[in-house]
Amino acid sequence: MSISFHLECSVTCGAGPFDAETVHHLCVCGRPLLARYDWPRIGAGWSRESLQRGERSMWRYAPALPLGDGDHPVTLGEGWTPLFRAPRLAADLGLSHLFVKDEALNPTNSFKARGMSAAVTRARALGATTLAVPSAGNAACALAAYAARAGLQARVFMPRDVKAPFIRECGLHGAEVTLVDGLITDAGRIAAERGRPLGWYDVSTLKEPYRVEGKKTMGYEIAEQLEWSWPDWIIYPTGGGTGIVGIWKACDELEQLGWVTGPRPRLVSVQADGCAPIVRAFETGAEAAEPWVDATTVADGLRVPAAVGDILVLRALRESQGTAVAVSDAEMVDGMRALGNREGIGAAPEGGATLAALRRLVEDGTIAPDERVVLLNTGGALKYLDVLE
Numbered sequence: 001m002s003i004s005f006h007l008e009c010s011v012t013c014g015a016g017p018f019d020a021e022t023v024h025h026l027c028v029c030g031r032p033l034l035a036r037y038d039w040p041r042i043g044a045g046w047s048r049e050s051l052q053r054g055e056r057s058m059w060r061y062a063p064a065l066p067l068g069d070g071d072h073p074v075t076l077g078e079g080w081t082p083l084f085r086a087p088r089l090a091a092d093l094g095l096s097h098l099f100v101k102d103e104a105l106n107p108t109n110s111f112k113a114r115g116m117s118a119a120v121t122r123a124r125a126l127g128a129t130t131l132a133v134p135s136a137g138n139a140a141c142a143l144a145a146y147a148a149r150a151g152l153q154a155r156v157f158m159p160r161d162v163k164a165p166f167i168r169e170c171g172l173h174g175a176e177v178t179l180v181d182g183l184i185t186d187a188g189r190i191a192a193e194r195g196r197p198l199g200w201y202d203v204s205t206l207k208e209p210y211r212v213e214g215k216k217t218m219g220y221e222i223a224e225q226l227e228w229s230w231p232d233w234i235i236y237p238t239g240g241g242t243g244i245v246g247i248w249k250a251c252d253e254l255e256q257l258g259w260v261t262g263p264r265p266r267l268v269s270v271q272a273d274g275c276a277p278i279v280r281a282f283e284t285g286a287e288a289a290e291p292w293v294d295a296t297t298v299a300d301g302l303r304v305p306a307a308v309g310d311i312l313v314l315r316a317l318r319e320s321q322g323t324a325v326a327v328s329d330a331e332m333v334d335g336m337r338a339l340g341n342r343e344g345i346g347a348a349p350e351g352g353a354t355l356a357a358l359r360r361l362v363e364d365g366t367i368a369p370d371e372r373v374v375l376l377n378t379g380g381a382l383k384y385l386d387v388l389e
Contacts, residue, residue: 010034026308039257048228073121083102119208128201153176154173163384165382166383239304245313268323333349336349336384336388
């Protein structure tokens, strides 16, 4: 399969298109680049029916992923996670159709496996030898594992107060760990300062074009698991925002393939009330999100005071006629407990946050009882058991 994609500026500044066979990170305007595909060509040789023989991983969608001639995925079996019905929680909330997409069942226990599988695959194809990432925990573990799988070096930078299991898991996979004072934004600055002169390949959220390609497969899977239809709502915990950007991208791509028709899902971005730049920007009508000062929350993945993809997240929320909700840490933990004791799902605080947001949206009448709702649990509970004390 020859390369059937190129890169374009996500905000269409006029630069590009850019050759996907060359290393690119951000556009010249400083905004993310996104992969764009030759859908008529791809669709001519790929059908929904062929997926019945496809592998049970996100690479079942290989024609829609960044692979070229001679490329082989760097994979640990990521993706094709279950979409569980949640009948007890649905009854509690007065809903008819509630689902949980459980990303904790990915390798390294989170949805980050999808993005790193795609990013490391492309980085290896482009000749990278050392990969670097700032992370609140899960992305670091995923990069460490996929770099090891690919035979590449990993350098991870995390806030000094990151939970110990994340540090140990990175070490298990052979990554070099640097702990920094401050937040993930500080880790990103230090990673860039240290790695740029050494030629490290930066896999920061949306600062390279391919992690979002892995994340978009969540959207492909939801559509396929619902028999090629969309739910009415998808509720997503938002730190860097790649998942929302990816799911909205999947909606567009599946329409271009002709595989899904009808109304797209309305997207909900959920953040912590101690770090809610996307929610604030959405509520004030701003096009971009101002950095959040003194960010704090028990959900490490939501402690992102400034996201490079803020414009794309806000655009997806508004185009989908969705919304944004901030919840408290106590509500997140209550959501974790409810997912655990009502449905047997071991959710991270980020997953608990989606249930807390759903409660709010049902109570205020935004979500109707007969609408189909999908919650995204993006990671597992085991690294966060301390918040249950």
